[in-house]
Amino acid sequence: MLLPEVLQEEARAFLGDALNEALVARAPGRVEILGNHTDYNGGSVLAGTIMYFVWTIGVPSYSDKVDILSTRFEEETSFHPGSLAPTNTNQWSDYVQGIYWAIQRRRHTPVPIRAVVHGNIPLGAGLSSSAALEVSMVNLVLELSGISLPAKAKAMLAFEAERLYCSVSCGIMDQFTSQLCKSESVLAIQCASMQTQDIPFPEDLSLLIVDTGVSRAAADALNQRRTECRTALSQLQDKGWDKRNLSQIAPRELSDVESVLDGVLLKRVRHIVMENERVRRGIRALEQGDLETLGNLLYESHESSRNLYDVSHPNLDLLVEILKHQKGVIGSRLTGAGFGGSVLAVVEREHVSDVKKHVSEKYLRESGIEPQIIESTIPGGVIVSKYQ
Structure with missing residues (x-):
């Protein structure tokens, strides 16, 4: 996996020698092909991923705190996983906290991590930069914690972080697409049943x-x-x-x-x-x-x-x-x-x-x-x- 140079530089500085043991999760943005506002109404959507991403690179923390650095916002957030409560402030750090809250809500015990987040998905462009952050983060945290879950369960944790913790009235399309979409295919999602189907997309x-x-x-x-x-x-x-x-x-x-x-x-x-x-x-x-x-x-x-x-x-x-x-x-x-x-x-x-x-x-x-x-x-x- 090719990593942006700015991410590698910040990771070397933030993680030090631990970088050699780090894992990287790369989650794509998405574009909605058809199905505008149908997902939260129990309907069907058709979506695909795009070649713009959020990368999270991290290691288990040596403390009881989660420490995350965002290269895009040039900010660091630190928190204790056991002292989280839903919010509606919609800061980038809320989505990170929401992942820990959602995992713990499902009776799992995620380990604190130290990580660097970097993204190149245009903000405010309707391409689901927030969902890509959530999907990248949930996959990294689960992997570092040794917690094995089905792909749809991971997508649901990412969704719950945004819907329940950050209080955004979203549907499941964004997180499901970033998690489940296959290369050169679009993803059809029946949102009420959470059934999915891969539809090949023309190569030309x-x-x-x-x-x-x-x-x-x-x-x-x-x-x-x-x-x-x-x-x-x-x-x-x-x-x-x-x-x-x-x-x-x-x-x-x-x-x-x-x-x-x-x-x-x-x-x-x-x-x-x-x-x-x-x-x-x-x-x-x-x-x-x-x-x-x-x-x-x-x-x-x-x-x-x-x-x-x-x-x-x-x-x-x-x-x-x-x-x-x-x-x-x-x-x-x-x-x-x-x-x-x-x-x-x-x-x-x-x-x-x-x-x-x-x-x-x-x-x-x-x-x-x-x-x-x-x-x-x-x-x-x-x-x-x-x-x-």
């Missing part, structure tokens, strides 16, 4: 992630959307609907939903129901090599996220419109929570260079912002190895 396609340059502060709005969905479900249940989550509503039932809900709540339900249908159709399109249908589904997803779930942003809409007119672009949509962040485009690999050039020029001209554009294949999920 690339993922382009275009950062709007508009940093998102999504936590409050994400919590609001989750509350709206819970309210909609509760009102349906009060009227006798036997549904455990909104994703159990079939498209053919939407006309009946209109007799119970209206306004914002009806819009939210329409989006969730039809987005789940788009995930199902997207899986089938990939399996059949039907790229035209896949592209149309991406555009439909963006329109629904904008018009029904109200999580888009003018700069996201601008980028999707620019990408739609570029040769070689199969489809495009906002990815992640929305409210800023990034747009995903599925692009024929032979046209990637031209697409990047034209999109960068046109977006800069129309928005005044030079976009950061990531080209990626799908590297697979987390890796743990001995430091070399």
